[in-house]
Amino acid sequence: MYEKVKRMTATMRIIHWVNVFSIITAVITGLYIANPFFQSFIAEPAAHKYVMAYNRLFHFFAALLLDVVSIVIFYLYFASRFEKVYKKVIPTKQNLKEFWEVFLNLITLNRRKNFDSTHLDSFNAVYFTVLHLLLLWMLFTGFYMYVQGLESGESAIGRWWPALLHLATDWVGWLLGGHAGVRWWHHFTMWLILSWVAFHIYYQVWRTIFWKEGDIGIVFGGYKFKKQPKEQV
């Protein structure tokens, strides 16, 4: 007998897919901004095409969504009524043990499974946190470059916004050696995030196949299944 276990609320799933599409958009448009990989030979005056401008617009909107959603996630880490992720990230003895056990399960190819797989495990919780740290790094480097274009000190929403960005991000330029360094890191971090995504997808599919608990369904329907111990059946 299998038991149905709820793992993601509707809100969590919406957040997940917003993140997915934002990252896809940000990567595609970001690659174009870094080195425009297609040429727009449209027989129209320059003013009508706006290809780079749209790429930048979508890039900024993707970034905006990621940042805002990350704030929501940060809040839910501590305040979610469903599952407080921070409890799985703090390095308590139990969490360290669980992290280690889940990791061993992965590298021993599912020959050892000494943890409860019905709820969020420490390994995944830490792995998700890494993504948000990478996104935070993207936020700092990204806004450092963004505010260069607001050199007049004015913006559509007032002068506090560029001032705040300078206050929050000028240290990045100091740390990385100016615009060139910041650009390099912003671009490089994209590859780290893509590597993160590659492992994330693989790991969830691998779990689904080897644990035989329907883990991949979590992100679509919100549920997975757990085999009940034989005694209870």
Add this chain to the structure above:
Amino acid sequence: MQFFSREHLRSVFTKPTNYINTNRGEAYYKALYEKMRKRLDELKAMSPVREADIKFEKMLDMWELSRRDFLKWVSATTALLMLPPNFEPLVAEAAEVMNRVPVIWINIQDCDGNSEALLRSSAPTVDELILEYLSLEYHETLMAAAGDQAEEALEKAVHDFKGKYLLFVEGSIPVGMPEAFTIGRHPETGVERVQRLAKDAAAVIAVGACAAFGGIPAAYPNPTGAVGVMDVVKGKPIVNIPACPANPTNMVGVIMHYVLTGELPELDSLLRPKFAFGYRIHDNCERRAHFDAGEFVEEWGDEGAKNNFCLYKMGCKGPFTFNNCSIVRYNDGTNWPIGIGRGCIGCSEPDFWDKYATERPLAASNIRPPGLNGVESTVDQVGLGILTATVIGIGAHAVASLVAGKKSDENNQ
């Protein structure tokens, strides 16, 4: 003051960044006018550094520059310094009392390009004339004196104008290999020379990318350990006028500002005057519409190049470069790099020689990444490497899992 009072909140949320205020209100300009008037009167009362010098009007005649040329220059300079039009008479007068400000101009490791930029114009310009008319006490390229005579002139100038002269430095200073630069019969190294002359200067003005940030001599592997003036001189007001070469308009602008107010202009975090370096090239570029449209030159001489498309894909670094050449241009407003279809190499930014001067965008340039010194690979190569390693790791794990999975199935059976 209460925290939530309107005034306090406004002051908090309108913190100036590098915002250039071009209209500071009537009261400000009135006070500034009075201040400049007073300063000019003081300078006028002083006798010129050299009595025998020719009068300014005569100088204009000699150079075959009309009064009209001069007034055009006055208008342009007033606008450059962001002063209202009623300051024009003051700027004109300031030009005439320029010979009251002693200037010492030294060259360290450089190509003399900044002096050349000022001198080699197609026709005599007022900027050039100002340099001639300035009380230029020492300039290795321009002065008639040589050898011992020149050294004497320098010592005399330092002695006579102690604490009053402006020290212009052109060229980087070899700190790692001081013996790489020595000059004269009583040789001193570049470091010693700059430090000694800066000690008695009113202010030090670093002209060109070399003097400001190290420039071409500091390019990898920087054999002489070249650095800019601000890394060697401490405790003196310093103005950087970077770019390769520095725009004569900006050099004259800084001198004019000093003559008019007795103070140095407002500077940004890299000690560059905001009136010149408060603008990003990209934002005032004539080809910006083609950037937004995604119309790029792909190869030199292609259809895009013929149609003045954006040079971003040919390595234009305008988006990261702060300078006013997209507005004032070079050689009396004749043209500038992007105007001739070459793209910007970011010559007014630190480290441009190693990081910006490539013919492709940064993402496609073979630039040594910061923090990973010596790794001669681009971001994408390193990044793709990491992604590939991840995929290989995943593949290995997947294959191993399949094999192991079968075994455990057998065990279960």
